[in-house]
Amino acid sequence: MKTVKERNHTALTEFIQLGFGSGLGLKVGHFVVFLAIYMTTVLANTIMVFLIGTSSCVHTPMYFFLMNLSLLDLCYSSSIALKTMASFLAGSKTISFIGGATQFFFFDLFAATEAFMLAAMAYDRYTAICNPILYPIAMSKQVCVQLLVGSYVCSGVNSMVQTVYTFTLCFCGSNEIDHFFCDFTPLISLSCTNTDINELEMFTLSGLLIMSTFMVILVSYAYIISAIFRIRSAEGRHRAFSTCTSHMMSVTLFCGTLTFMYAQPSSLSAPAQSKMVSVFYTLVISMLNPLIYSLRNKDVKKAFRRTISSVFLK
Structure with missing residues (x-):
């Protein structure tokens, strides 16, 4: 049996991510599911980047x-x-202390950047229509x-603050994280010090980030809807409106899950529930975004048909 000193040392040098279970069948099943989602994400987002980068008909701010x-979703997932x-x-299931901090930083960076990106896209649609x-x-x-x-700059600052506040906590005792990656709530549960300030900081920063980006989106769409209703022809x-529906779907999926996860006290979230929601916003949304935008976008479908035609004509 390890001494307290040894347990503290282990906790400070590595974490154990418990994930979804330890059975062989569970591991194989979860690997297949994760692999299928991830490969679809990589393929769909890579195609989106290639189409926009090579097709002159989609060289506009919206497609920029x-x-x-799409690049962000690739990195995020x-x-x-x-x-x-x-x-x-x-x-x-082990991950080093530095590895955990690095994973936490980049996850937080990409998640926050995606929120800002969706707000910038809403502003772009507001300007184009109004x-x-x-x-x-x-x-x-x-x-x-x-x-x-x-x-990226604002997200980087936010991510650095979150990472420093979280990983300067005193970890002792068990080093097992009841999650499949280093997230805030399971991490602070390992701390042997008072985490009220850290939870308040997380709740405040996450709330400000979500609310500020959501307000930009909300105000933009208030003006957009008002402008659309002033258009006389139904066509x-x-x-x-069709130029905004894909973006509205992405915003609803992303902001809804983030709000559910982080804009509430950690005491109200259950580990099993958090894992399922985390899979959705870390992997599934990144897979769905290019599908949402491509299936409902005539320019993207047109660029795709041109690319396919040029390949087969050669």
């Missing part, structure tokens, strides 16, 4: 953000899925790049 959203699948195969004359100036290439860089209203 959509391409970066990879930061979680690769380590999780490796643990299923290798049978080792101020079409000023659209080329308001959403110039320089502005788009500034919005993209600003999203015009349908065309304007």
Whole structure:
């Protein structure tokens, strides 16, 4: 039996991610599910990036953000899925303290950046529909790049604060995380010190991030809907609204699950429930986003048909 000193040392150098169970059948089944979701995510987002990057008909601000959203989804899902699948195969559930902090940082970075990206896309749709004359100036290439860089900078600062606050806690006793990746709630449950300040900080920062991006989206769509209702022709209203429906679906899925997970005290969340919701917003949404945008977007489908035709014609 390990001494207290040895247990403290182990807890400070590595964590054990319990995941979904230890049975061989469970590991194989979960590996197959994770692999199928991840491969679909990689394929769908890679195709989206390729189509937008090579097709001249989709070189607009909206598709600039959509391409970066696909790149972000690739990184977002990879930061979680690769380590999780490796643990299923290798049978080792351990992750080093530095590895856990790194995983936590990048997961938080990509999640926050996606929230900012969705807000920037809402602003883009607002400008296109409500101020079409000023659209080329308001959403110039320089502005788009500034919005993209600003999203990563703000998310990076947020992620660094969250990581430092979490991993400077004093961990002692058990080093087993009841989750499949290093997330905030299961991590602070291992701390032997008072975590009220950390929970307040997490609740405040997450709430501010979710609410600020959601308010940008909400206000943008309030103006968009108002502008659409002023369009006299039914065809015009349908065309304007169709450019927003895919984005609205992505926002609902992403913000809804994040709000459910992080905008509530940790005492109200159950581990099993958190795992299932986490699978949805770390993997499933990244897989669904390119499908949502491609299936409901005429320009993307047109670019896809042109690419396929050019390949077979050669």
